Amino acid sequence: MAQHLWRRAIGYAVLGSLLACGAAQAEDRLRAIVAYQSQYFYAKTFATFVEKLNAAGKGVVQIQVVGGPEAIPPFEQADAVRTGVVDMLYAPGTYYLGLIPEADAVAASSITPMDARADGAFEILRKPFAAKMNVEILGVVPGGVPFNIFLKEEPKIGADGVPDLTGVKLRGSPTQRDFLTQVGATFVQIPLPETYTALERGVVDGMATPIVGVMDLGWDKFLKYRIEPGVFQTDNMIYVNLDKWNALSEESRKILKQIAEEQERESYDFAQEVIQNEKAALAERGMKAIELSTEGAEKYKRIAQDAIWGRLEKNDPTYYEELRSKLDR
Structure with a gap:
């Protein structure tokens, strides 16, 4: 009897070892x-x-x-x-x-x-x-990959060299909300799959988006102007x-x-590489790049950066100082 129990115990031990080995090898x-x-x-x-x-x-x-x-x-x-x-x-x-x-x-x-x-x-x-x-x-x-503002109509540029988008309805993500409103635009948040229809029906006059992908989704059919430089990054x-x-x-x-x-x-x-290729392809399709002056571009980029960092500091300052000291150069 004792020998039988001993053999059973050995059998269970071997089985347990095999199961454990199988589990370890499971994907x-x-x-x-x-x-x-x-x-x-x-x-x-x-x-x-x-x-x-x-x-x-x-x-x-x-x-x-x-x-x-x-x-x-x-x-x-x-x-x-x-x-x-x-x-x-x-x-x-x-x-x-x-x-x-x-x-x-x-x-x-x-x-x-x-x-x-x-x-x-x-x-x-x-x-x-x-x-x-x-x-x-x-x-x-x-x-x-930076975000650019793309528009159906040519934008106005203020005396300070910064775009004045007062009254322009722009589709964007929460990232750009504060920035877009600071340059006068009306922020519109709609799901990405609905953007083509929104452009087609005039629900929006343009959008803030990375240049990569504009042609993929056919938005360049409506968007004819791009403000340079881009701001932020994906x-x-x-x-x-x-x-x-x-x-x-x-x-x-x-x-x-x-x-x-x-x-x-x-x-x-x-x-x-794709960014450069997209710019060239969009130019061939008739899109015009609106290049801001050196001074205007610096002001424009600083408005964008400060809008996001200011929002983070307001929403949760816990890691604000650490992150900005490393990432905002």
Whole structure:
């Protein structure tokens, strides 16, 4: 009897070891949601990240994109990743300023995401994003793409060299609200998929948006003028639900970090090339660039920067000084 029990115990131990080994080798899987329509430049950038990650993480960690704005409206996606409805989100942080005011610092940054990471700003940002949005930030993909104001009609330029957009209805995201109103525009917030129709029907007279993607979605059919220079920079980030992140294997987390950092660098460089190509293509299609004077451009950019940093200081000053000292140069 004792020998029988001993053999059973050995059998259970072996079985337990095999199960544990199988569990250790199980592939981690993350369900991702994207804020953009699939044909948009930024959605394609994230798709490249997913492709690279799935190749490098085969057998260890994989990402499945389960939908975009058609599945969950973009401004509701932060709650989806915060609560674990999805494991991963790719979206602009400034879509969710009510939840995470520190997202403003990413858009207001005047340095590259790689420099921000090397200088420690990224580590500062991780704290509020973890506490308020329940996410780990993997990277800014791509950074360095400025926002321009695009218009149907040629803009007025004030005596100070700054555009006077009084009475002009502009579509924008929460990022640009304060800036646009300070240059006289009427801010209009509408979902990205509805922008084409809004331009077509005259609901808006233009928009503040990165140059990359304007042709992808056909907006250049209506937009004929672009104010230069651009301001801010894109703040599209890859987030992972923090509970999911902590449950991943160490190897999975290592692969995710590595591929995200690679895509951060590569997408930045690629975006700079795309920007120049887009400008040339838009010029060929008849779009005119309105170049501000040197003095006007500096005032214009400072209005933009101060609008965002001032809003962050007002909404939550906890990390304001630390972030601005590193990111506003």
